[in-house]
Amino acid sequence: MLIDILTIFPEAFESPLSASIMKRAIEAGLVTIHRHNIRDHATDVHHKVDDTPYGGGAGMVMKADVLSHAVDAVPKKGKSLRVLLSAQGQAFNQAMAQELATYDQLILVCGHYEGVDERFVSSRIDREISIGDYVVTGGEVPALVVCEAVTRLLPGVLGNSESAQNDSHTTGLLEYPHYTRPAEFESQQVPEILMSGNHGAIKKWRRQQELKRTFERRSELLKRVELTQDDVSFLKTLGWKG
Numbered sequence: 416m417l418i419d420i421l422t423i424f425p426e427a428f429e430s431p432l433s434a435s436i437m438k439r440a441i442e443a444g445l446v447t448i449h450r451h452n453i454r455d456h457a458t459d460v461h462h463k464v465d466d467t468p469y470g471g472g473a474g475m476v477m478k479a480d481v482l483s484h485a486v487d488a489v490p491k492k493g494k495s496l497r498v499l500l501s502a503q504g505q506a507f508n509q510a511m512a513q514e515l516a517t518y519d520q521l522i523l524v525c526g527h528y529e530g531v532d533e534r535f536v537s538s539r540i541d542r543e544i545s546i547g548d549y550v551v552t553g554g555e556v557p558a559l560v561v562c563e564a565v566t567r568l569l570p571g572v573l574g575n576s577e578s579a580q581n582d583s584h585t586t587g588l589l590e591y592p593h594y595t596r597p598a599e600f601e602s603q604q605v606p607e608i609l610m611s612g613n614h615g616a617i618k619k620w621r622r623q624q625e626l627k628r629t630f631e632r633r634s635e636l637l638k639r640v641e642l643t644q645d646d647v648s649f650l651k652t653l654g655w656k657g
């Protein structure tokens with residue numbers, strides 16, 4: 416996959432992309448990330464990317480002409496999607512990450528200041544994506560969130576492909592709790608079943624823990640999950656009215 420990121424702060428991506436899974440995926444050629452400085456497409460001597468808003472008010476607005484030149488300069492490759500990171504966009508979630516992972520190219524545009532000129536959005540952007548109901552200073556961190564969530568779903572990126580399959584939100588449930596050595600930590604024991612070697616019983620316990628966690632923390636998610644008769648019976652013992 417090719418990810419093109421358009422930003423006025425290309426340096427903001429340096430360290431996040433040079434560690435852990437992103438670094439490995441880039442080195443293995445499983446994802447290619449190009450950073451483009453929007454400022455290179457400003458036409459005036461001061462390389463201005465923003466201007467005051469029509470109608471007055473606080474803050475600055477990123478200019479439609481500069482943003483459009485920047486996006487137009489990125490060659491399209493295969494199945495391609497132009498995304499604006501925006502607090503007003505569609506909520507990003509695991510299902511959307513899975514969908515985006517099917518594209519050949521994502522072109523991610525990072526806004527700043529008060530946002531971007533609406534005419535740029537209507538003429539160049541396919542989708543606006545929000546990483547949550549809060550506002551951050553710029554689109555760089557949201558773009559990194561999208562890059563990470565999508566890249567770890569690309570074939571070959573994770574060492575053990577199982578780990579993405581069981582992740583929270585992939586199955587629609589929150590994942591079961593994890594434990595590692597030592598067996599006792601500050602008087603807390605690892606659940607005995609996990610040391611029993613009984614794989615069938617461990618699988619059942621983990622499924623029940625996923626159901627329990629999801630019921631206790633995010634019960635609204637249960638409405639969207641395919642539940643077996645056993646799942647439903649177990650949830651009812653917890654007080655689920657489903």
Ligand SMILES: C[S@@+](CC[C@H](N)C(=O)[O-])C[C@H]1O[C@@H](n2cnc3c(N)ncnc32)[C@H](O)[C@@H]1O
Nearest residue numbers: 500501502526529530545546550551553554557
């Ligand atoms: C300070 S914010 C502008 C917020 C804008 N005035 C509003 O009320 O929607 C600047 C930029 O940060 C990015 N941004 C902020 N919050 C975001 C979020 N929750 N999801 C995605 N991008 C976000 C967008 O690119 C936005 O253009």
